[in-house]
Amino acid sequence: MESFLDCTQVLDIPAKTQTNAFLDLPPSETALRPEVIKALDTLRDVGTEITIYQNATSYANKQSAILRANDILNSLNEYATNQIITPEKAIISGIIYEWRKLVSTEGGKLAGQGLLNPVRNPYMAGNPVTGSLFVGREDIFRRLEELWMSPEQGESVILSGQRRIGKSSILQNLGIRLGHQTTVVDFNMQIAGAGSNTSELIHHLAWQIYDRLPPTQKQALGEPKSQQFTIENPYYALKRFLNQVDKVRDGLRFIIAVDEYERIEDLIEKNVVEPKLIWFWRGLIQTYPWFIMIFAGWHELHEMCNYWNPLFASVKSIQVGFLSPHAAQKLITEPVPEFDIDYNEEAINLIIDLTNGQPYLIQLICRELVTNFNREVFEEGRERERRFTVEDVETIINNPDFYSDGNAYFTGIWRQAEKSSPPGQLQILRKLCNKELSPLQLEQETTLSLEEVQAALQTLQAHDVIREQDGCYGYTVKLMQEWVKRTIVPLR
Numbered sequence: 001m002e003s004f005l006d007c008t009q010v011l012d013i014p015a016k017t018q019t020n021a022f023l024d025l026p027p028s029e030t031a032l033r034p035e036v037i038k039a040l041d042t043l044r045d046v047g048t049e050i051t052i053y054q055n056a057t058s059y060a061n062k063q064s065a066i067l068r069a070n071d072i073l074n075s076l077n078e079y080a081t082n083q084i085i086t087p088e089k090a091i092i093s094g095i096i097y098e099w100r101k102l103v104s105t106e107g108g109k110l111a112g113q114g115l116l117n118p119v120r121n122p123y124m125a126g127n128p129v130t131g132s133l134f135v136g137r138e139d140i141f142r143r144l145e146e147l148w149m150s151p152e153q154g155e156s157v158i159l160s161g162q163r164r165i166g167k168s169s170i171l172q173n174l175g176i177r178l179g180h181q182t183t184v185v186d187f188n189m190q191i192a193g194a195g196s197n198t199s200e201l202i203h204h205l206a207w208q209i210y211d212r213l214p215p216t217q218k219q220a221l222g223e224p225k226s227q228q229f230t231i232e233n234p235y236y237a238l239k240r241f242l243n244q245v246d247k248v249r250d251g252l253r254f255i256i257a258v259d260e261y262e263r264i265e266d267l268i269e270k271n272v273v274e275p276k277l278i279w280f281w282r283g284l285i286q287t288y289p290w291f292i293m294i295f296a297g298w299h300e301l302h303e304m305c306n307y308w309n310p311l312f313a314s315v316k317s318i319q320v321g322f323l324s325p326h327a328a329q330k331l332i333t334e335p336v337p338e339f340d341i342d343y344n345e346e347a348i349n350l351i352i353d354l355t356n357g358q359p360y361l362i363q364l365i366c367r368e369l370v371t372n373f374n375r376e377v378f379e380e381g382r383e384r385e386r387r388f389t390v391e392d393v394e395t396i397i398n399n400p401d402f403y404s405d406g407n408a409y410f411t412g413i414w415r416q417a418e419k420s421s422p423p424g425q426l427q428i429l430r431k432l433c434n435k436e437l438s439p440l441q442l443e444q445e446t447t448l449s450l451e452e453v454q455a456a457l458q459t460l461q462a463h464d465v466i467r468e469q470d471g472c473y474g475y476t477v478k479l480m481q482e483w484v485k486r487t488i489v490p491l492r
Contacts, residue, residue, distance in 0.1 A: 004043070004095045010066075010106040011054055013099060017047030035083045039092050042076045046099060053106075066107045073100045109383070118374040122335040123367035125360055126408065128168040130176075136327025136359075137170055141177050143318055148178070148292065154253065156285050156311075158261075159296040161320030162464055163412035164360035167296040170320065171257040174294075183212045184255045189263035198274045201267075203229035206241050209254060217248045235280050242288060253290035261295040265308075282310045298416060298463075321464060322357035322476070331362055341373065342387040350393050356477050364406050368396045403483050410483040413465060424448045424456040428473075432466065433484040436474035 004016050046069050053065035077096045080089060140159075148154035159167045175184045185208045192208075195201045206224035213221065221244055228237040258264075267273035284291050293315070300317055323331065332351055333343055355361040369388050372395065376382045396402055403410065417425040427446040431437060439457060443450045457473055460466045467476045475481035 005098055007098065007102060010050055010102040013102070014047040014051045014054070017044045035079075035085075036088045036092070039076060039080060039084060039088075042072060042079070043092075043095065043099075046072050046076075046103075050103075063107075063110050066103060066110060070100070070103050070107060073103060118378050119341060119370055121367055121370040121374075122339055123363045123370065125364040125367050125405070126164075128172045129363075130169070130172055134169050134173050135331045136323045137166065137320075140170060140318060140320065144174075144294075145177070147316060148182070148255075154255075154289065154292045156293040156315045157295070158300065158311075158315050158317050159294065159320050160298065160300045160317060162358075163298060163416070164358075164409045165320050165322070165464075166359050167320050168259050169359075171259055171294065171296055174255060174257065178255070181251055182253050182255060184257055185209055185212050186259075187256050188259040190260050193260075193263045193267055193272075195272075197272060198277055199230045199234040201273060201277075202234040202238050205256070206238055209241075209245060209256075212254065213245075213248070213252075217250065217252075220248045221245060239284075242284065242291065246288065246290070249290065253292065256291070256293045258293060258295045259297075261297045262299060278308055279310045282314050285314050300462075303420070322355075323359055323362070324357065325352055328352045328355070328357040328359075328362060331359065332366055335366065340386070341370070344387060344389050346390045347388050347393050350390055354393075354397060354478050358409075358477050358479075360409050361406065361477065361479055364402070364409075365393065365396055368399075368402060368405070369393070372396070397479065397482070400486070403486060406479070406483070410480060410487070413480060414484070414488070416463070417460065417465065420459065422452065422455040422459060424452050425460055428453065428456050428460065429465070429484055430489060432474055433481050433489060436469070436472040438472050442473075 007013055007016060049065045049069035049072065053062050053069070073096055077093070077100070080092050080096060084092060144157065147157060159170060161167055171184070171186075175182075178184070185205075187205060187208055192201055192204050195204060203224060203226060206229065210218060210221065210224055224237075224241050228241075264273060264277070268275050268277075281293060285293060295315070300319075302312070322328075329348055329352065332348055333339075351362060351365055355365070369392055372392070373384070373388075376384055414426070414429070417429060424446065427448060428442055431442060431445050437445065439450060439453050442448070442453045442457075446453065448456065457466065457468075461468060461473075464476050465480070466473050
């Protein structure tokens with residue numbers, strides 16, 4: 001038995017309890033010291049649990065086995081104290097003491113590494129976010145609340161900003177902030193634009209408004225009939241429908257959230273939707289103070305075609321930019337209240353520096369950090385601290401897969417610069433991927449005139465793609481710069 005004290009780690013225990021001498025113990029009923037035989041049988045049970053722990057592939061099973069081994073040793077310690085006499089008592093108590101230390105140490109490793117289950121990944125890269133994942137934007141909500149302070153009168157708004165900057169998330173969180181007398185009507189043009197003509201689009205809007213009414217008001221109003229919008233004049237049909245809504249709404253006001261509003265222009269260009277729809281919406285905004293529209297998209301209205309001019313005087317423009325450093329840090333370190341992996345301060349600062357507070361890229365980096373952590377700990381069986389470091393972040397951003405995963409953001413920025421006026425934006429972005437340059441240097445290094453360089457710089461800066469510092473221009477988001485360097489420049 002004294003050899004049992006030679007164990008230096010918990011995985012040594014099974015071998016000690018599987019020796020021939022141990023396996024050939026006599027039954028406790030015929031032994032001279034039955035209490036000792038029972039204690040040795042119990043030690044063998046500890047060895048069995050450690051073997052289960054060693055062979056388990058599920059970390060939940062590993063923890064269960066180590067807990068059972070600890071419970072067996074605790075019970076055996078009480079038994080030895082009360083039932084076994086010296087000199088065997090001293091030896092068995094010594095074995096229990098040493099083995100409990102080994103089991104406790106191993107259990108501490110499990111707890112420290114969080115090995116019970118993989119860490120639930122709370123970060124979402126791509127889809128609009130609500131709840132605790134939606135951070136910051138207090139300045140925008142304050143502005144909207146100012147514009148919509150009166151329960152009856154409110155100004156319509158356009159939210160403009162980069163793709164995947166958080167405009168859709170703002171729209172989806174409006175209802176939480178605006179109180180029970182305001183209802184948000186989701187009129188996402190990716191869905192609403194699936195109709196084949198103006199009549200179907202207007203009918204869809206009527207249905208969306210109807211669906212947001214309380215049941216009693218729905219019953220009083222009645223469903224918007226298809227033939228009223230497809231056979232008759234759809235504009236008059238919606239006007240009559242809104243007159244009826246006004247009679248039953250009981251103080252309720254409607255925020256019509258038109259996401260991806262540039263899609264309307266595409267439909268107009270394809271002769272699916274009539275340009276006079278824009279004039280009609282302006283008329284509704286002016287006629288019904290409880291009918292408020294909020295558009296969200298990449299462009300500001302002045303960048304759109306002339307048929308948007310009627311809305312210029314009727315809407316307020318709000319730019320959606322990058323998260324503040326404080327909001328970015330909160331998103332990184334507290335995506336959900338129960339998130340229990342820490343970040344070194346240097347790692348936080350690096351993520352903010354690389355993304356400049358771009359929420360989609362922050363979520364993408366942090367999502368990959370958690371994925372890598374789970375793979376290392378739960379699939380590869382590596383021991384590591386429950387904390388992300390600069391090295392962890394660099395591993396993510398140096399992996400080519402990261403830029404493939406973020407392709408929706410990177411190509412969205414690139415293609416917008418390619419399609420929008422003035423020309424020359426892509427030339428400038430290619431040159432800026434290596435170093436910051438002044439307008440004169442860009443003129444020398446591109447085929448553009450100084451006037452063309454300045455016009456392109458103005459547009460890129462308005463779209464938050466580049467920024468100016470001390471007379472030179474560079475990327476606002478370093479990861480965008482790196483993507484151009486990795487993906488675009490090698491193609492030339």
